[in-house]
Amino acid sequence: MELQMCSSSSSSQHARVAAWVLLPLLCFSMVLSTAHGGESRKVYVAYLGDVKHGHPDEVVASHHDMLTTLLQSKEDASASMVYNYKHGFSGFAAMLTADQATRLAEFSGVISVEPSKTYRTTTTRSWDFLGLNYPSSHTPASELLQASNYGEDIIIGVVDTGIWPESRSFSDQGYGPVPSRWKGKCQVGPDWGSNNCSRKIIGARFYTAGVPKEYFEGAPLSPRDHAGHGTHTASTAAGSAVGQEAASFHGIAAGVARGGAPHARIAVYKSCWSKEGHCPTPAVLAAIDDAIHDGVDVLSLSLEMSENSYGTLHAVLKGIVMVHTAGNAGPHMQTIRDTSPWAITVAATNIDRSFDTVITLGNKQQIVGQSLYYQGKKDSSSRSSFGNFACLRSCTAEVFDGAQDLKGLILLCNDQTGALFPAAQYLMDGGGTGLIIVSSTTDDMRPVTDCEGIACVVVNIEDAERMCQYYEDTSSAQAKIEPAGTVTGKEILAPKVAIFSSRGPSVTYPAILKPDIAAPGANILAAKQDGYVFKSGTSMAAPHVAGIAALLKVLHPYWSPAAIKSAMVTTAHVTDERGMPIMAEGYSRKIADPFDYGGGTINPCGAAHPGLIYDIDPSDYSKFFKCTISNKRTPVDCNTTTMQPAYYLNLPSISVPDLRHPITVSRTVTNVGEVNFVYHAAVQSPTGVKMEVVPPVLVFDATNKVQTYQVKLSPMWKLHGYYTFGSLTWHNDQKTVRIPIVTRLTIEEFY
Numbered sequence: 001m002e003l004q005m006c007s008s009s010s011s012s013q014h015a016r017v018a019a020w021v022l023l024p025l026l027c028f029s030m031v032l033s034t035a036h037g038g039e040s041r042k043v044y045v046a047y048l049g050d051v052k053h054g055h056p057d058e059v060v061a062s063h064h065d066m067l068t069t070l071l072q073s074k075e076d077a078s079a080s081m082v083y084n085y086k087h088g089f090s091g092f093a094a095m096l097t098a099d100q101a102t103r104l105a106e107f108s109g110v111i112s113v114e115p116s117k118t119y120r121t122t123t124t125r126s127w128d129f130l131g132l133n134y135p136s137s138h139t140p141a142s143e144l145l146q147a148s149n150y151g152e153d154i155i156i157g158v159v160d161t162g163i164w165p166e167s168r169s170f171s172d173q174g175y176g177p178v179p180s181r182w183k184g185k186c187q188v189g190p191d192w193g194s195n196n197c198s199r200k201i202i203g204a205r206f207y208t209a210g211v212p213k214e215y216f217e218g219a220p221l222s223p224r225d226h227a228g229h230g231t232h233t234a235s236t237a238a239g240s241a242v243g244q245e246a247a248s249f250h251g252i253a254a255g256v257a258r259g260g261a262p263h264a265r266i267a268v269y270k271s272c273w274s275k276e277g278h279c280p281t282p283a284v285l286a287a288i289d290d291a292i293h294d295g296v297d298v299l300s301l302s303l304e305m306s307e308n309s310y311g312t313l314h315a316v317l318k319g320i321v322m323v324h325t326a327g328n329a330g331p332h333m334q335t336i337r338d339t340s341p342w343a344i345t346v347a348a349t350n351i352d353r354s355f356d357t358v359i360t361l362g363n364k365q366q367i368v369g370q371s372l373y374y375q376g377k378k379d380s381s382s383r384s385s386f387g388n389f390a391c392l393r394s395c396t397a398e399v400f401d402g403a404q405d406l407k408g409l410i411l412l413c414n415d416q417t418g419a420l421f422p423a424a425q426y427l428m429d430g431g432g433t434g435l436i437i438v439s440s441t442t443d444d445m446r447p448v449t450d451c452e453g454i455a456c457v458v459v460n461i462e463d464a465e466r467m468c469q470y471y472e473d474t475s476s477a478q479a480k481i482e483p484a485g486t487v488t489g490k491e492i493l494a495p496k497v498a499i500f501s502s503r504g505p506s507v508t509y510p511a512i513l514k515p516d517i518a519a520p521g522a523n524i525l526a527a528k529q530d531g532y533v534f535k536s537g538t539s540m541a542a543p544h545v546a547g548i549a550a551l552l553k554v555l556h557p558y559w560s561p562a563a564i565k566s567a568m569v570t571t572a573h574v575t576d577e578r579g580m581p582i583m584a585e586g587y588s589r590k591i592a593d594p595f596d597y598g599g600g601t602i603n604p605c606g607a608a609h610p611g612l613i614y615d616i617d618p619s620d621y622s623k624f625f626k627c628t629i630s631n632k633r634t635p636v637d638c639n640t641t642t643m644q645p646a647y648y649l650n651l652p653s654i655s656v657p658d659l660r661h662p663i664t665v666s667r668t669v670t671n672v673g674e675v676n677f678v679y680h681a682a683v684q685s686p687t688g689v690k691m692e693v694v695p696p697v698l699v700f701d702a703t704n705k706v707q708t709y710q711v712k713l714s715p716m717w718k719l720h721g722y723y724t725f726g727s728l729t730w731h732n733d734q735k736t737v738r739i740p741i742v743t744r745l746t747i748e749e750f751y
């Protein structure tokens with residue numbers, strides 16, 4: 001029996017909270033270049049490792065000396081410098097030619113030199129669904145929220161598109177003074193005065209150097225969020241509670257909007273620009289360097305990291321919990337790019353809420369789709385009456401060429417691509433009423449979140465077939481669409497890994513299981529400017545985990561980032577409240593596996609009291625990392641015998657992608673529960689693998705707080721196989737501490 005810290009999700013019918021367009025989390029290389037002396041120059045980022053000089057000024061001076069030696073001119077060095085990283089780690093971004101970059105990489109002390117890349121960015125019923133009830137007239141707040149004082153005085157840094165300080169979600173009413181340890185600042189700019197920082201938004205900075213000018217799109221250079229993404233993520237992680245029924249999207253999903261840690265403080269780092277959220281690496285690294293200096297406790301990055309960023313490693317070395325997104329490239333395997341073992345990488349699920357939209361056909365058949373079509377939307381009175389209905393195989397621009405009257409038309413596009421344009425535009429211009437989009441999963445509302453002016457509804461393939469059959473059998477087919485009704489609770493199959501959520505394994509480091517955990521990320525309602533909007537994406541899932549990390553920080557101030565991650569992973573849910581396995585949405589639905597959700601779906605109340613933790617000495621990350629970051633022929637400080645393969649790291653998972661002969665992996669667990677406690681091992685071996693745990697019983701007492709055990713994994717067949725999954729659970733009558741096991745039998749050498 002788990003300790004019941006939280007009320008169960010089923011009892012939360014009251015505080016209906018609003019939870020939300022998707023910015024694709026694609027990552028691509030984008031460099032700012034200028035011609036210089038015939039050779040084109042780009043922004044490169046040089047990484048020099050730990051800060052070796054005492055004062056930041058000395059660090060900066062040493063960077064200038066290095067660049068002066070390279071360019072043989074002090075003036076050129078000053079002119080080409082873009083950013084100096086000097087607090088959390090040593091390095092700089094500078095405008096260089098390819099040749100200069102190559103030469104710089106060979107300088108002593110330089111670990112790597114990389115061209116600038118651009119990451120892309122990718123209430124709240126979700127919190128009740130997670131068992132973190134907010135107090136209402138019917139139910140008390142969850143014990144975890146109370147015990148953690150709603151995250152009071154924990155500082156969550158958000159690296160994103162800025163923030164909209166006027167949103168009710170960032171009211172600082174009732175907050176005590178800014179924590180005295182805070183060393184950040186409030187950087188003013190057009191549209192952002194010093195009064196825009198508050199006891200809630202305690203700091204705000206923005207990063208423009210090295211950012212291609214087209215990304216600014218005429219927006220003022222200040223921390224203000226014109227794209228809407230950063231406001232959404234910040235309010236999800238730490239939005240103050242916004243009154244009962246006050247937050248909704250035109251009445252849909254009305255309720256109390258709030259963040260996971262509603263009393264936590266927010267520090268804003270704006271490194272992402274443009275409406276689509278482009279985040280150049282020099283600006284992201286500058287944000288992380290400052291965040292380390294400023295004293296944030298948790299850093300939430302809703303952007304797709306395409307590699308092991310040393311910036312985030314240094315943050316973790318300083319005790320900051322790093323939360324990343326898995327990316328939105330699912331549902332294919334091997335679409336996850338982030339492999340940082342020190343970060344918590346978050347996959348996205350749906351929640352127990354749907355937006356049922358009834359479509360009635362002329363023959364009285366009714367079909368339930370999903371939409372965000374609301375009453376009162378322009379011309380809605382005429383919409384709830386019957387109009388002409390047509391089903392087309394595909395809705396390309398050609399079919400609208402010289403099309404007859406579109407007025408009142410409800411059109412179904414049966415190409416199953418989920419493509420909205422150009423059909424939506426033609427219908428809107430021609431006075432059409434609705435567009436019905438066919439998808440293998442109606443949970444994925446991304447196609448319709450941006451639909452304005454007409455009713456856009458997602459229906460499943462079966463229902464689409466029925467509707468098209470009706471159209472073919474009828475000379476004048478008719479249909480009508482009702483506005484969406486919000487349905488929450490048990491009838492909704494949830495959580496389910498969302499179709500867009502990127503899947504493991506990582507191509508580059510399959511020995512590090514990713515993602516780590518899943519959290520709500522589909523159709524999450526959160527703040528945008530003065531209102532509330534829906535967005536979907538792993539960008540929305542990461543701030544949920546950041547908020548929960550803040551609560552755990554209050555309960556366990558001395559836990560390392562690894563301990564906090566372990567607590568989340570080992571207590572995650574792999575079944576829903578009916579005991580059914582959690583599913584993963586894809587082109588065909590299946591039972592979720594660790595490549596979909598890591599340890600499972602997040603269980604905040606369980607994570608508060610995990611029993612055992614898998615802790616990691618941060619220097620172990622460095623050992624692993626130094627062998628992988630350098631692009632030099634002979635890596636600096638790399639001892640391949642100490643930390644390869646990566647499954648030797650004491651992670652709350654074991655992933656062996658090349659099991660050819662029996663191997664033994666050890667893990668160390670620390671008791672953080674009652675002093676005298678006995679745990680027994682329960683093993684679920686991956687198919688084709690014999691798994692033994694030694695010892696099978698762990699006894700903890702006042703003198704034995706830390707225990708090491710061995711897991712022997714033996715391949716049962718000589719086979720070049722695929723990945724299979726299992727688990728290892730340490731349990732007693734109160735606690736279950738489960739880690740996922742992933743193996744692949746091979747007959748070839750991979751490393």
Ligand SMILES: *[C@@H]1O[C@H](CO)[C@@H](O)[C@H](O)[C@H]1NC(C)=O
Pocket residue numbers: 165166191192193194195196
């Ligand atoms: C933010 O600053 C602007 C300009 O100084 C001001 O007009 C606005 O009212 C401020 N907003 C808040 C929430 O203080």
Ligand SMILES: *[C@@H]1O[C@H](CO)[C@@H](O)[C@H](O)[C@H]1NC(C)=O
Pocket residue numbers: 639640641642
């Ligand atoms: C690498 O680590 C191993 C084990 O700690 C040690 O024996 C060996 O001397 C180290 N090698 C180098 C080059 O530091």
